[in-house]
Amino acid sequence: MATTKPMIITLSFIIFFFILLNSQRSDLNPDCSNRWIHIRNLPTQFNLDLLSSCSHFPLFTDFCPYLTNHGLGPKTHNHSHSWFRTDPFMLELIFHRRMLDYPCLTSDPSAASAVFLPYYAALDSLRFLYGPDLNSSSHHGLTLFQFLQTHHSKIWDSRHGHDHFLVMARPAWDFSQPISIHQPPIWGTSFLELPEFYNITVLTLESRTWPWQEQAVPYPTSFHPPNTAFFDSWVSRVRRSRRTTLMLFAGGGGISASPNVRRSIRLECDNNSTNLRIRNGSSGYSKLCEFVDCSYGICEHDPIRFMRPMLKSSFCLQPPGDTPTRRSTFDSIVAGCIPVFFEDQSAKSQYGWHLPEEQYGEFSVFIPKEDVVFKGLRVLDVLMSIPRGEVRRMRDKVLEMMPRVMYRKHGSSLALKNKKDAFDIAVEGTLQRIKSRLKEVGMK
Numbered sequence: 001m002a003t004t005k006p007m008i009i010t011l012s013f014i015i016f017f018f019i020l021l022n023s024q025r026s027d028l029n030p031d032c033s034n035r036w037i038h039i040r041n042l043p044t045q046f047n048l049d050l051l052s053s054c055s056h057f058p059l060f061t062d063f064c065p066y067l068t069n070h071g072l073g074p075k076t077h078n079h080s081h082s083w084f085r086t087d088p089f090m091l092e093l094i095f096h097r098r099m100l101d102y103p104c105l106t107s108d109p110s111a112a113s114a115v116f117l118p119y120y121a122a123l124d125s126l127r128f129l130y131g132p133d134l135n136s137s138s139h140h141g142l143t144l145f146q147f148l149q150t151h152h153s154k155i156w157d158s159r160h161g162h163d164h165f166l167v168m169a170r171p172a173w174d175f176s177q178p179i180s181i182h183q184p185p186i187w188g189t190s191f192l193e194l195p196e197f198y199n200i201t202v203l204t205l206e207s208r209t210w211p212w213q214e215q216a217v218p219y220p221t222s223f224h225p226p227n228t229a230f231f232d233s234w235v236s237r238v239r240r241s242r243r244t245t246l247m248l249f250a251g252g253g254g255i256s257a258s259p260n261v262r263r264s265i266r267l268e269c270d271n272n273s274t275n276l277r278i279r280n281g282s283s284g285y286s287k288l289c290e291f292v293d294c295s296y297g298i299c300e301h302d303p304i305r306f307m308r309p310m311l312k313s314s315f316c317l318q319p320p321g322d323t324p325t326r327r328s329t330f331d332s333i334v335a336g337c338i339p340v341f342f343e344d345q346s347a348k349s350q351y352g353w354h355l356p357e358e359q360y361g362e363f364s365v366f367i368p369k370e371d372v373v374f375k376g377l378r379v380l381d382v383l384m385s386i387p388r389g390e391v392r393r394m395r396d397k398v399l400e401m402m403p404r405v406m407y408r409k410h411g412s413s414l415a416l417k418n419k420k421d422a423f424d425i426a427v428e429g430t431l432q433r434i435k436s437r438l439k440e441v442g443m444k
Helices: 011-021 088-099 121-129 134-139 142-150 153-157 228-240 261-271 303-311 328-334 357-363 369-374 379-384 388-405 422-440
Strands: 037-039 114-116 164-171 201-206 214-216 245-251 287-293 313-318 338-341
Touching: 088 121, 088 164, 088 201, 088 422, 114 422, 121 134, 121 164, 142 153, 201 422, 214 422, 228 388, 245 261, 245 303, 245 328, 245 379, 261 287, 261 369, 261 379, 287 303, 303 313, 303 328, 313 328, 313 379, 328 338, 328 388, 338 357, 338 388, 357 388, 388 422
Parallel strands: 037 114, 114 164, 164 201, 201 214, 245 287, 245 313, 313 338
Antiparallel strands: none
């Protein structure tokens, strides 16, 4: 017997969403100078309707359960207030919901410093990546552009899109297929290759190195506190956690015969699983390395699987995989586990707004992957050589950076809103980038 498609989005959810969407503030607030944002009222085909396709793509994990709590996903357990089974690809929905809480919204686009497009680009891309439009991926985004050109076109035309921004909850590479018909088809759509959208600012989970308009923002973790009490409670737990493991790698891969940094890490971890106290009683560690196998996505919606080991580890290894960046980087910061990077593209050249480049030496360790793979440098030797006092200072800095990479829960307390989180920093960076760009092209 046929089953009914799960209806994760209830009618009340949609009504609430639209009430908020159409309740943009127009009251004057002196604190909003140069910070006004207008949310473009897009047809539901560009956002809400896409959520109803949550079970339509068999090659992609059914994401219906992760739409709950406005994209934060279901709670990890019934009594949880801060922890959710968050899917990082729900960032568009999370960001949209948080935009509705933004204190400087205006219904007058001519008074706005920026215009937000609540377009769920990554969700819309699924029909091009896996669905019926697989062979027409160069069309991704054209319907949106046609709408912007034909409905209240002055909003777009006044600044030719330079003041518009949107969020794409996938790496930029997934939207970078060449448009030319002479190019062989590759993975992805061509949204970021469309000249029509060259002027907009795009927030992605991972950016390419050259286009000016892309900026990487943190992957959502599972930690979304609603108030300072829950945030401070978690920080206290992280601070007092006993770090009995030197280093941890939570991830998959590294099983191929060809040389790569993940393979080197797994081999090193397998070869050094002996009790450290036997070799060095003063180390304070009972384990050199722990490997949490997250192959086939088994950790993606189960933060307990990797968060508990991270709380017990001093260093969390962040080797590149299919792409340079990893959600695990931000999970480790939330756990107070010092990230260890093996190439700059994994974070340093990506998340400059949230993790300032000049501070990386204060909260992370860098080990060139070439030295590990081809020169026999052992990761544990590098980490063991760091003085314990320096490790403590680095962990304190990690805790200081934590609010900058978390997305607090929508509707959070006023006190917690005073701590700038990943969303706040992304909006500030976007406004500054748009302001600089408009000045550069001679527009006000």
